[in-house]
Amino acid sequence: MNSFGRIFRVHIFGESHGESVGIVIDGVPAGLPLTADDLLPDLERRKGGKQKGTTPRQEADYPFFKSGIFNNKATGAPITIFFENNNTRSGDYEKQRSFPRPGHADFVAHQKYGGNEDFRGGGHFSARLTTGLVAAGAIAKKMMPGVNIHAEVTEIGGEKDLELGLQKAIDAKDSVGGVVECRVSGLPATLGEPFFDSVESHIAHIAFAIPAVKGVEFGSGFAAAKMFGSQHNDAIENMEGKTSSNHAGGIVGGISNGNELVFRIAIKPTASTPKQQHSLNWETGNMEDFSIKGRHDLCVALRAPVILEAATAVALADLMLLEQRIQRVWK
Amino acid sequence: MNSFGRIFRVHIFGESHGESVGIVIDGVPAGLPLTADDLLPDLERRKGGKQKGTTPRQEADYPFFKSGIFNNKATGAPITIFFENNNTRSGDYEKQRSFPRPGHADFVAHQKYGGNEDFRGGGHFSARLTTGLVAAGAIAKKMMPGVNIHAEVTEIGGEKDLELGLQKAIDAKDSVGGVVECRVSGLPATLGEPFFDSVESHIAHIAFAIPAVKGVEFGSGFAAAKMFGSQHNDAIENMEGKTSSNHAGGIVGGISNGNELVFRIAIKPTASTPKQQHSLNWETGNMEDFSIKGRHDLCVALRAPVILEAATAVALADLMLLEQRIQRVWK
Amino acid sequence: MNSFGRIFRVHIFGESHGESVGIVIDGVPAGLPLTADDLLPDLERRKGGKQKGTTPRQEADYPFFKSGIFNNKATGAPITIFFENNNTRSGDYEKQRSFPRPGHADFVAHQKYGGNEDFRGGGHFSARLTTGLVAAGAIAKKMMPGVNIHAEVTEIGGEKDLELGLQKAIDAKDSVGGVVECRVSGLPATLGEPFFDSVESHIAHIAFAIPAVKGVEFGSGFAAAKMFGSQHNDAIENMEGKTSSNHAGGIVGGISNGNELVFRIAIKPTASTPKQQHSLNWETGNMEDFSIKGRHDLCVALRAPVILEAATAVALADLMLLEQRIQRVWK
Amino acid sequence: MNSFGRIFRVHIFGESHGESVGIVIDGVPAGLPLTADDLLPDLERRKGGKQKGTTPRQEADYPFFKSGIFNNKATGAPITIFFENNNTRSGDYEKQRSFPRPGHADFVAHQKYGGNEDFRGGGHFSARLTTGLVAAGAIAKKMMPGVNIHAEVTEIGGEKDLELGLQKAIDAKDSVGGVVECRVSGLPATLGEPFFDSVESHIAHIAFAIPAVKGVEFGSGFAAAKMFGSQHNDAIENMEGKTSSNHAGGIVGGISNGNELVFRIAIKPTASTPKQQHSLNWETGNMEDFSIKGRHDLCVALRAPVILEAATAVALADLMLLEQRIQRVWK
Numbered sequence A, B, C, D: 001m002n003s004f005g006r007i008f009r010v011h012i013f014g015e016s017h018g019e020s021v022g023i024v025i026d027g028v029p030a031g032l033p034l035t036a037d038d039l040l041p042d043l044e045r046r047k048g049g050k051q052k053g054t055t056p057r058q059e060a061d062y063p064f065f066k067s068g069i070f071n072n073k074a075t076g077a078p079i080t081i082f083f084e085n086n087n088t089r090s091g092d093y094e095k096q097r098s099f100p101r102p103g104h105a106d107f108v109a110h111q112k113y114g115g116n117e118d119f120r121g122g123g124h125f126s127a128r129l130t131t132g133l134v135a136a137g138a139i140a141k142k143m144m145p146g147v148n149i150h151a152e153v154t155e156i157g158g159e160k161d162l163e164l165g166l167q168k169a170i171d172a173k174d175s176v177g178g179v180v181e182c183r184v185s186g187l188p189a190t191l192g193e194p195f196f197d198s199v200e201s202h203i204a205h206i207a208f209a210i211p212a213v214k215g216v217e218f219g220s221g222f223a224a225a226k227m228f229g230s231q232h233n234d235a236i237e238n239m240e241g242k243t244s245s246n247h248a249g250g251i252v253g254g255i256s257n258g259n260e261l262v263f264r265i266a267i268k269p270t271a272s273t274p275k276q277q278h279s280l281n282w283e284t285g286n287m288e289d290f291s292i293k294g295r296h297d298l299c300v301a302l303r304a305p306v307i308l309e310a311a312t313a314v315a316l317a318d319l320m321l322l323e324q325r326i327q328r329v330w331k
Helices: A036-046 A091-095 A106-113 A120-125 A127-143 A162-172 A199-207 A221-226 A300-322 B036-046 B091-095 B106-113 B120-125 B127-143 B162-172 B199-207 B221-226 B300-322 C036-046 C091-095 C106-113 C120-125 C127-143 C162-172 C199-207 C221-226 C300-322 D036-046 D091-095 D106-113 D120-125 D127-143 D162-172 D199-207 D221-226 D300-322
Strands: A009-014 A020-026 A064-067 A079-084 A148-156 A178-185 A213-218 A261-267 A277-280 A287-290 B009-014 B020-026 B064-067 B079-084 B148-156 B178-185 B213-218 B261-267 B277-280 B287-290 C009-014 C020-026 C064-067 C079-084 C148-156 C178-185 C213-218 C261-267 C277-280 C287-290 D009-014 D020-026 D064-067 D079-084 D148-156 D178-185 D213-218 D261-267 D277-280 D287-290
Touching: A009 A127, A009 C020, A009 C064, A009 C079, A020 A127, A020 C009, A020 C064, A036 A127, A036 A300, A064 C009, A064 C020, A079 A127, A079 C009, A106 A120, A120 A127, A127 A300, A148 A162, A148 A300, A178 A300, A178 B221, A199 A213, A199 A261, A199 A300, A199 B199, A199 B213, A213 A221, A213 B199, A213 B221, A221 B178, A221 B213, A221 B261, A261 A300, A261 B221, B009 B127, B009 D020, B009 D064, B009 D079, B020 B127, B020 D009, B020 D064, B036 B127, B036 B300, B064 D009, B064 D020, B079 B127, B079 D009, B106 B120, B120 B127, B127 B300, B148 B162, B148 B300, B178 B300, B199 B213, B199 B261, B199 B300, B213 B221, B261 B300, C009 C127, C020 C127, C036 C127, C036 C300, C079 C127, C106 C120, C120 C127, C127 C300, C148 C162, C148 C300, C178 C300, C178 D221, C199 C213, C199 C261, C199 C300, C199 D199, C199 D213, C213 C221, C213 D199, C213 D221, C221 D178, C221 D213, C221 D261, C261 C300, C261 D221, D009 D127, D020 D127, D036 D127, D036 D300, D079 D127, D106 D120, D120 D127, D127 D300, D148 D162, D148 D300, D178 D300, D199 D213, D199 D261, D199 D300, D213 D221, D261 D300
Parallel strands: none
Antiparallel strands: A009 A020, A020 A079, A064 A079, A148 A178, A178 A261, A213 A261, A213 B213, A277 A287, B009 B020, B020 B079, B064 B079, B148 B178, B178 B261, B213 B261, B277 B287, C009 C020, C020 C079, C064 C079, C148 C178, C178 C261, C213 C261, C213 D213, C277 C287, D009 D020, D020 D079, D064 D079, D148 D178, D178 D261, D213 D261, D277 D287
């Protein structure tokens, strides 16, 4: 459902154009120093409107702590973080309600919830909900001081030259997909649980929860499928397990091996393309031409790195607690 | 840990060269007709030694029901299935214990379990454990009579011509990777839960539990990252939600949309390549030459389709039960 | 942790003297009509200050829906309910911080959270958190229209005459314990899961989460331990399973049998007795005399019935969903 | 379902007259020395036929390790333990199938599983399944070397003089109930989680899974409901939290406080009384006289202490791991 994690547990809630979005975070070690300032840099990175190709919608995105913090430290009780939705223009969405937008959850949400879903701006399916995830990620990062998580866009529209990739989309007046790579250094070996809770399973589970993600690969990933064993195997160099190459992306047998964790996600083009589309009109029952209104990212991949970092941090913090690599009371 | 699922729950156990491997399956609807014959076809497909490029190790792989079956029907209580390990040659592994095998879990398992792990044949990390998963998958398939799950190898060593791909590896005397594609027809819309338990999350979680899987992509997957929105969006054709294309692979917003579910996994080359390797010797602390003994698949992807089908069936049966698409008592 | 339930899931948060308390409720069927008015009657019952023996602290206790409601119906997404804490007098607690109050969580919370806990008014351990539980219970009740849940105080201070029991405490200027009985009619048979998730297990789990509960018994309960089998066995009268007596309290083999569900909880005397106490002073390390300040219930059992009803409703709604006795979309 | 625990997880399976009963135990620290000899003393205590008032049915009850053990130590992988059912006389049960036995699960199991349940000897509802639980308990005890768990019968048929209580039943040719008390010394403070996973919740959950348990009370329990606060509060004597009395039974605010854990369970009389009964005949639809055949305990409470110890150990080991009081690799 809307929860993730075994010991470090997050519960997400909210709708794009409802009153708020937010998250409840259970399992933060008591004593962890924590203020809004710890969250703001990542929340700022998540915002659109700052760079070419992102939505002009701007929310203050200020994280209101509603529980779990006392004297600027985590108490050990659940931390609730709220974000108000102030800058919504639901009217845009009402108008196009007759068209379930291709690539969006409109049609499936209507089927699943019998028409009771909050459809405005994608409702509970909106990427706006990742605000809470980014907040949880910032806390998770702080729980793992020696661990460095960094994600970045490595490809837009098939181009490694990101500017070129983006300009292609701007010129085509179309949205475009991209690839985001995440690297984690300082991660200890022994994380991950057999059989079902491999590091790959745990990270992929939450990575696929990020809207628009359609692929996840670790280390050489799909390229590994084209390789010989003698090429792919990472020779072990020393008693600490350092490997001379890293085709495995830092995970062997589902367990972290102490080398850099490396993985990539494929992000589909923003479903809300500016282009005219031809699809079902719910009211007439026929396919008709229509255009998407509202403010949207041309390339959602551009906003994904900080979200992917957050998802990764949440997954790893849970595995770290499970493996007793984080104390439950902060010194 | 070694469990998967929320309502349809599987618990896996066993070691490659221990006494047995098996699985406990909770949540099978009472009344489902079930005998060993229902499991044997898929178990037969999982076995090696039948085709070029698979291990000559042969196990009878006969599924012994130890609980949960009465009068050839599921009782509603947990079903326990046992496979005996009769055909083991642990001596092969003892000899090479001084080398933690690159690409295998030897090194990480030793770190994680402090040297107490059963290392013979990979122990609990062995692909032999997928026997239980295949059994569970056969049961899950039977629980969903209208749903058809089919997986097949679509690429070996980068070649769509599988014979060619495999021959390349045989000629090179090396192991090789591959891609397996899975297609599911007859799946109802509305499966999957927001935010964290998307169909992609649920399937990827269990798919990454299959040994050697390093990538999972749905629909167009990584190719979607290279596309424009106008290319990727699947237009909706009618009130049932049929789409004119299927770049989404049957999942939008994390929810199944009633179209064919399509996804692929990347399988790395068998870590046990016949080629000589140069890696750490635990006893000397130095990197040295060595060769892998034992019986191994040249291309594990060849045995993966039925395992992937099983993983998919287990994940979908759980989502179907959660969405009340399967009755808990069989009529 | 702070979550309960498998399909109908509640996540509780907040502190007595923090900014708020509340709850996130996942798994409410889409379409369920829901407004604050549905919650207010039970919330009103939970409040103190209305009857002799309850705390004069008064909160407005108005439930603010922050997510999951659209057009006065549940959307199928998580419902977040907030209660503001307006009427706090933390100063009362600061003064007596040097004495970890006997019978309260002060000492254990300090040990568990290393002194980082929000100690004001019991913080996260306060009975104030049951406000959220009562709100969830009101929703759960509404999900089960044919099921009637009713709890009431049956004993105070050992007296069946409640007025007498309470007056004894008032006269003694002491707090006092009590017994609350809960009866559920209209409950279908077949609820509960073997082996570990019996109806008794599920209900007792959440009942013991209510502050001050020290015992739970079903049907004849502890009296059953004094009986012969021929006295205790409930003869079955007809094909619907109606029994001629109900010593089992409606549960046999852990499964509901369609008869009335009956159980009782023992509630200890309010730890905050008005009497002077002699216990550890943290600052001096010695036992010293002190008195509890603040506003407290003389008999918390008086406020417990609606909380116990809520806990019961939450547990039963989860079991009902699991047994597919509630549709996930409301018609 | 048939699983319990968050980190130390047990999965139970089997039927009374099927091929076997057993348990899968996940989360045992790697390196823990473990052989059948560690389990036999508790398994021996669980057996009937040794003392007056217990069933003459005798099983060898030898625990066969099927996974998770290597070189007489836990490997960190799931431990599977099997018990064969050799000494069954199902014929006894076939004959009385027309009468759903009062106090047994026959009727509810038939309703829940649509007649597909294994009804022989109670099937999956039989107390025979506690064999696996006792095995898991013995392992859990070994994981907590400083913790001493001891349970004993304190009352039979309302008599503190156990011989007297039992003789009353023998004379009456009837089965009889009893009370079992469990005491745990050496338990650290800080176990248990707010809000829902109090120590009481966790222990009561598994205690109510034991067949025939109808009540659970901690410390003074139901007697606390008759007390004044000044009587019930346990004064704290020193900085370690030692209390001068122990009405709380070692748990305050749901958290262990380092004092002795004390609780009791009420066990109903064995449902299979030797007395003639008058209840529904499924075949005729009428109430008729009948007598129970088979071998049964006159007082199941007599066999309960070791089962309750096991349940307690399993619950506490899980809380200890969660609180990081047990290392996941054994030194």
